[in-house]
Amino acid sequence: MEQLHWVRFRCQQLWAVDHTQGWYSPPRPTSEKLSPQRSGVKRRTVVARWGPHQDQYHSISKAYSSNAIRTTKYSLLTFIPINLFQQFRRAANLYFLFLALLNWVPVVEAFQKEITMIPLVLVLTVTAIKDALEDYRRYVFDKRINHNAAKVYCP
Template sequence: EYRDCRSYKGNAISTTKYSPLTFIPMNLFQQFHSRAANLYFLFLALLNWVPVVEAFQKEITMIPLVLVLTVIAIKDALEDYRRYMFDKRINNNTAKVYCG
């Protein structure tokens, strides 16, 4: 009896965290969820927008937070791209399929 092997589901792996569409929102969520220092800097930046509490110029207090978020986002993007390339290499390996 002959079976068509193309009707079976594939077994491709994907270990990436992000897609191009979800990178920014998911990365920001993870950065604020897992790093208390980022929440602290965000609190200081937001607090500085209150005129009574304003200690520095509003833009200056945002610089450390934006810098840290940008550096971490670049690092996470590179790590995720490396995972994507590794997954692609693994998924394109040839394999024998038993159909009998």
């Protein structure tokens, strides 16, 4: 029962405040022990998203990015360059690339030029498809998380 009294008291305090301005937290009292950097403490203004100050909220919030989760590695434009960079960091892929490039030199040519490229292209294609599917699954999961309903406390 005591908790309900505290809640009622806190609500009365909040509603007794003048609602023509946003809420603010007063600065801490300055003392001689504080560093010179902290002596100029500013007040922090908190503006509610819903209510009479929506226009003020929207003007302030444009400077900040959204809080949406994004765990994907690639976008449509960056998939091929980033994926190729990631794959050619592996020594085996570099070895097969070296063999394919070396086979294009007429003096060193051991096999047909196209045949030496088949293993490299096959491995790169299969790995790229696997990475694309994993990234798409991450995208779908992020989308589901970002569209979850959330409860927001607003007195």
